[in-house]
Amino acid sequence: MKLLCILLLALTFTFGATAQAQNILIRAATVHTMTKSGTLEDTDVLVSAGKIRKIGKNIKTPPHAASIIDAKGKQLTPGFFAGINSLGISEVPAVGESNDSSLSLAEMRPEFDVVPAYNPNSSLLPITRIEGYTFSLLGADAKGSIFSGQGRMVVLDGGYESFIGSSVLFINVGRDTSVLTGSSRAGQWMLLNQAVQEAEVPPSAADSALLTRTGRSTLARYMDSGTVVFDVDRASDILETLRFADRHGLKAVISGGAEAWMVAEQLAAAKVPVMLDPLSNLPGNFDLLGARLDNAAILEAAGVTLAVSGAGTHNARKQRQMAGNAVSYGLPHAAGIAALTSNPARIFGIEDQQGSIRRNKPANLVVWSGDPLEVTSVAEIVIINGEMIPMESRQTRLRDRYLPENPVMPRAYIKP
Amino acid sequence: MPLKVLLFLLPALVSMQPGNTRADTYPSTYSPLPSTPTLITHATILTGTGVRMDDASLLMADGRIVFVGKGEAPEGVTVIDAKGRWLTPGLIDVHSHLGVYASPRVKAHSDGNEMTDPTTANVWAEHSVWPQDPGFSRALAGGITTLQVLPGSGNLMGGRGVTLKNVYSLSYQGMKFPNAPHGLKMACGENPKRVYGERKRLPSTRMGNMAAYRAQWINALKYIFDWAAYNDKVASGKDGIKPPKRDLKLETLAGVLNGEIIVHMHCYRADEMLTILDMADEFGYKVGTFHHGVEAYKIADKLAESGVCGALWADWWGFKMEAYDGIQENIALLDRPPGSCAIVHSDSSEGIQRLNQEAAKAMTRGNRAGLAITPERAIRWLTSNAAKSLGILDETGTLEETKMADVVIWNGNPFSVYAKADQVFIDGALVYDLDDPTLQPVSDFELGQLTGTEQ
Incomplete structure (x- = not known):
């Protein structure tokens, strides 16, 4: 029973930490809401517990330590x-x-x-x-x-x-x-x-x-x-x-x-x-x-x-x-x-x-390096259901394995 | 005679053959379309040599480039103010199947893959080209002025490719790039072993692929030797000597061994490309370009060192096992070592229309990985490096004095999804204009379709 309590505590803590870590405030983005609100310049979006909580100017940083992304005017769209x-x-x-x-x-x-x-x-x-x-x-x-x-x-x-x-x-x-x-x-x-x-x-x-x-x-x-x-x-x-x-x-x-x-x-x-x-x-x-x-x-x-x-x-x-x-x-x-x-x-x-950026809707968001439809732009931050996903894939790992020049050991030892 | 000595003598021996590789048969009847001396001013020019010039001019006359940068223009020259617009060499696609898999892609137009024998070095893609393929006009709107049409990859040795100027003509001879060397399409890996393995014949494995190529090179060496022996006898004044029988397959392979025909090798995996380079050493020929090379990034140093080009996609991957390790930085990583020859190719009637966008994506991925690639460098991937791959760099692929005036004026920076070719010149002739429907060619096939529905 004691052991179970400790386990439960540990679980609670882990979940709490995750939720807190995914308390995300995106500052000063160009927000393509894809709603009647249209595109909003210099606008903040607050995400917590998986959902979009606020969209507006100068949103106060929430009390729980949040990930703050300064978009500096970059485009924010719903996930594609x-x-x-x-x-x-x-x-x-x-x-x-x-x-x-x-x-x-x-x-x-x-x-x-x-x-x-x-x-x-x-x-x-x-x-x-x-x-x-x-x-x-x-x-x-x-x-x-x-x-x-x-x-x-x-x-x-x-x-x-x-x-x-x-x-x-x-x-x-x-x-x-x-x-x-x-x-x-x-x-x-x-x-x-x-x-x-x-x-x-x-x-x-x-x-x-x-x-x-x-x-x-x-x-x-x-x-x-x-x-x-x-x-x-x-x-x-x-x-x-x-x-x-x-x-x-x-x-x-x-x-x-x-x-x-x-x-x-x-x-x-x-x-x-x-x-x-x-x-x-x-x-x-x-x-x-x-x-x-x-x-x-x-x-x-x-x-x-x-x-x-x-x-x-x-x-x-x-x-x-x-x-x-x-x-x-x-x-x-x-x-x-x-x-x-x-x-x-x-x-x-x-x-x-x-498909849209709206209050109380699951947060599926992308911060783009430039125009989202331009071939020279890339997605910089991707949020799915309120979580920032790691920007990693099998392809980025292959890239990172072959990016270093002249490794001493075979590249099989490079495991990014 | 030791092999090395024989190979050293090859060019001399083969050139004594009557007609040798016969690349001059079915000769080009292309002649440039009418042009007027034209001065393009105030353009941002990417020369294709790695140089960018801002607010610069280019003069073309009699089909050739007269100057790039600044210079004196003659009286009465046509002036195009290209302020805010960009100028590049005409784009070159080293890997197209336009004409041999023409639109509409019906069975009757499926003429690109002679899959009745694993080695069909005897077939020539040009004999399949349907010059009325609507795809040529779409490629032109994308700034393509030169393209190599290749046979498919079902065979180990698929046949000869042909380099065309992207102009409409009644015959492929009327499009044929004057004096361009022929290419030999070869293929590694899954396709040939699948096609012939399913028929329970060689090759059904990668080792079978190698054994089959090597057997053909051995035949080609004997063919060269037989012709040399015959020529020796004729030269020594003997009468009544019967020449060896002409063999179209071996004639092509002999053309590769003597350096007249450039090898274009479809090959995805890094290890297979390295094996092929060893085979080229074994038989004394050179691989010109690896095509597709989804794993080229793994051996970029080796390819640069060997002087082999890599014609690659920006992001197409994964459709079969040997394409599984594709990454979006492939072109940029291939481009990294000194002496590299990275090329953006299409292999697609859609992709050929926007090679500039493919290059833009590859450049962007390289830059995100810290490789610092400028537009003036990246444009080489679809101009000068492509021309080098086809053996026509002396004539086109860069904006330099005396070269063919194959030029594209873009409505802005070509490394953009919104960029369009405004005007396209081939040998100085204006052959496409975005704003002038009379300068937008239409193939016979498309003329009159959907009559009454035009908007």
Whole structure:
């Protein structure tokens, strides 16, 4: 009993120390709140117990010893969105056993969900989050099926249970035809409609069923509520997606959307957001003939909600360069930041946790060395759920092993 | 004859072959587009030689650079005031697959990887180049004036690469950089052993890769010897001697051994690059450039000492095992030792459009690691060092008198995500203008697409 008391005391002390250490006051930052307050110059932000407690001028240093960061006018943003990718799902794509993002069953399985495969100890998490990214949408890729599967938003704090928001269903329509999808995009819509019918009314034994029982209930759930991301590029396919979503009452999001600018008004009217790769400007296939660098700018001007996605998994850190290029081609700078913060948070219903700097909200913050969208800027301080994360990764350790010149002993002895 | 003596004699012996490496076949028909003498004034100039000049001028006439800095301009010259703008040499991408994996990337356009045999030194990338690839126009908007188009990396010896001027033409010959040496694309590591291992044939291992290259070099040496023996007999006046049969594969390899063809070696891992350097010593040739070299930072000293360039990405990594140790300081660390030759390359139809941004990222990471890299130094990674890698530094890659007037005017500091090429000159001809749609080329493929939907 005595021993237990000592242990408890020790634990209490440790936790207390941690909480105190993470009492953070950021002074004199240019704060991109991504709320109605806009961007505030020379403003302080106080973080304690994981949350943003105060935003204002000349905040008094709290009584408990706080980490004080003098930002000296540097930009402070909410943590950035890393896009749809396979962080924690795929370590080395070409090494099959380290990659769980795709399902190669030759069946329609909307119930495929990558979440159980998530490994927060992947080297990619620190590599990505030290670049200013605090949340990511785990994507799925069931090969050859219209239904790519399900994923979910995850906070990149390294926790095993750091999922936020509801699950998301991914549907892939367009040029990616295969035997399973009937090798025709008309066939894709035919099968999609059949799947929806099966979810509404289970097929009789005489019918040849497309979905399993679990698949039907999964799809039924998304028709009731939840978000469905359609990976689609061609303008006509986007319109068909809007009709399909409207008919079945789905909350749709367009991902890809290379030709979305051609149907910007319809997207705005339907209030369907677009997650796009602003660098897409080549007719890489016949669905991309209209790809252009001002896609984002045109959509924004039409009132479509935008998020940036498409940098993939290993180089997810390229997202902000992609947003910077969109700004270079006409997207307002604030909209470029929104496409990496408040917009993806709002699209997926996690705006109470990510995407803006607001009082009593979890503190996910980044101090940048310069313009956050500029290729010569880097993230200097990253705070996830109120904790300053160590700015270290497997890559910084490799760098620090090879930075010293002419070591006497082999570099295997240098363990930064 | 001892090998060393034979190798010493190689250049002489091979040059006696009829046609030797045949790099002059399928000849360039490129000729510069019309130009007027042009003076660019008040620019910030990065010369590509490591020098920065502020508020400086550059004069070009008859396709060549007349002066850089200050000088007398002739009457009637076209003057461009570049106040607030930056001038660099035209950018050079040493690793592109434009034309051989053209957009749209349909199967019919997949012409970059002759994966039917691990050693296809007999194929020439130029014979696959589709000059209507829309990618050329996008690269031009990014300031690319010269590019090397290479075969893919599925094979150990993938074939010859070709260096092109980035101008639209009906044929690749009309783009071919005059007198540029050919390259030989070779590949280390995972790709060849995967492609052929899956077919249960050599190579299925890295040691298999080495055995297969070495067997080919041995064949090439015999080929050189056979031709030399034939030429000797002809020279001594013997009649009726039958020449050895021409072999396209060995002709290319002989071209490497005699120094006419530059080796461009796809290689990721540090240990493999070191093994390849030993193989080059074994057979008496030189590796020109290691491409991709995700682990080049581990052996930067050795690469500099060997005079080998490294053409690298700023941050692309991890997609396969041999790319797992990628770091963002790779280019900056490769650049550190004296005599280094660091290059930013793309290997991508997207990346080639913004090599300047890739260089900016690499420079930034170097500076954060304390390596103090200036823009005038970093610009070498995509200009002079790239030109050196391709064997065309005498003609382009720097802004120096008498060189080809391959010049980019940027709307600001090119090391920025917001920088754009305002005007691009190739051999003094204005071939791209950001503000003038009539000076923005469109490939046949794109013309008329989506008619009626233009905004």
